[in-house]
Amino acid sequence: MEYHSPFETRNETPGAESPTERPSVTVVFPWSSLIWGIVAITALVVTLASLPTLVENVAAAVRRGPERAAAEAAREALTGVNAKSLSAGFELIPKAVAPSVVHINVVQRDTNLPDELAQLVPHREMSSQGSGAIVDPAGYVVTNYHVVQGATKVEVKLSDGSVFPAERIGADPLFDLAVLKINAGRQLTALPWGDSDELVPGSLVWALGSPFGLDHTVTFGIVSATERTAVSGNPFQYFLQTDAAVNPGNSGGPLVNVRGELVGINTAIVGPSYQGISFSLPSNRAKKVYEQLKDNGSVARGWLGVEMADVTEDIAQSLSLPEATGVLVKTVIRGTPAAxxxxxxxxxxxxxxxHPVPDRMTLVRLVADTAVGSSVKVEVYRRGQPTTLTITVGQRPNEF
Structure with missing residues (x-):
């Protein structure tokens, strides 16, 4: 039998005599070796292509080690935290504070009318609303001055829904605080004053009030900063900054701490509605103003009688001061406490x-908070030399 290579070419002429037979050679192509070679090359290419990913995965695994350990430790620690008790503690705050939070309805004369229309409609009125806090069982309520400014009628709605007319006892436009009084015919639940100086960034706080007229609203957050002085440009104000949601209608409502104590009066926000930044008057200052308004109907503030400016680097050099801090006295009014x-x-x-005096606003606030008639030691630099004066503080006139 004759075998032919698949690559052998044969030329035969029909009818021709066959040549002498010779042994045939069969060539077998190495298919299996070729296939295994291709497989090996493919595996090598795949391995090289995936090497960066493999290295990255190994590195990520190394990085995840401590992270996973920390996560597992935290999860284990969470098993020891009674979340229900924590939530229940948070729920106690509004329950304890709610009877002392009030909704304030205000009727005001519309002052936005043009003069020609105001003559035609002289008694046009508009309504607004705000919040407040009962701070005395006899019915004394604190709120913001801007809530009741220009009011012709004020009503206070208690947590039980009862409504009473309110008398304005006193107001302080510079600090934006007002004191109202209602006669409920019974002793009311007063909110205790807290110490706002205890608050630090991160302290937990709750804001209560009636944003957009929604009574009994409670929001929660933390103190973001203390002693914000550049919010309104008013040297007689400084604020607690929080991220507790405050909206129109919250003004005058209480900010409370973890003990349900009044630590601030919700006053302002950035923009027309909540954006994560809210400002409250600190309770330690608000309490002093409240007590003066309750007793006298107005606030007596300390006064020097000078025109002043902050010390700049140029001023410090020209006056041979050791550093650029303090307040430069520009003018002294004749006959004043300063003179x-x-x-x-x-x-x-x-x-x-x-108290150090780094700038003008600080001095204005320190002088204003000093009791009228008290004598104060004042450290000054005069012609580059330190000097101590004793000044008896006067009362700030209304026109200043």
Whole structure:
């Protein structure tokens, strides 16, 4: 039998005599070796292509080790935390505070009308609303001045739904605080004053009130910053900044701490509605203003009688000061406490009653908070030399 290679070519002529037979050689192509070679090359290419990913996965696994360990430790620690008790504690805050939170309805004369229309409709009125807090069982309520400003009628709605007319006892436009009084015919639940100086960034706080007229609204957050002084440009105000949601209608409502104590009066926000930044008047300052308004109907503030400016680097160099801090006295009004106490133009005040004075707004606030008639030690630089004066504080006139 004859075998032919698949690559052999044969030329035969029909009818021709066959040549002498010779042995045939069969060539077998190495298919299996070729296939295994292709497989090996493919495997190598795949391995090289996936090597970066493999290295990255190994590195990620190494990084995830501590992270996974920390997560597992945290999860284990969470098993020891009674979340229900924590939630129940949070729920106690509004329950404890709710009877002391009030909704305030205000009727005001519409002052936005053009003069020609105001003459035609002289008694046009508009309504607004705000919040407040009962701070005395006898019915004294604190709120913001801007809530009741220009009011012709004020009503206070208690947590039980009862409504009473309110009398305005006093108001302080500079600090934006007002005191109202209602006669409910019974002792009311007063909110205890807390210590706002205890608050630090991260402290838990709750805001209560009637945003957009929604009574009994409670929001929660943390203190973001304390002693914000550049919010309104008013040197008589400084604020607690929080991220507790506050909206129109919350003004005048209480900000409370973890003990349900009044630590702030919700006053302002950034923009027309909540954006994560809310401002509250601190309770320690608000309490002092409240007590004066309750007793006298107005607030007596300390006064010096000077025109002043912040000390810049140029001023510090020209006056040979050791550093660019303090307040430069530009003008001293004749017959004022500053003049009688020996303060002169070009003096630089650096300390008031033991408190550093870094800038003008700080000095204004320190002087305003000083009791009228008290004598205060004042440290100044005069012609580059430190000098101590004693000044008796006067009362700030209404026109200033």
């Amino acid at each position: 009688e106490g020996g303060l002169r133009p070009a003096d630089v005040v650096v300390e008031w009653d033991g």
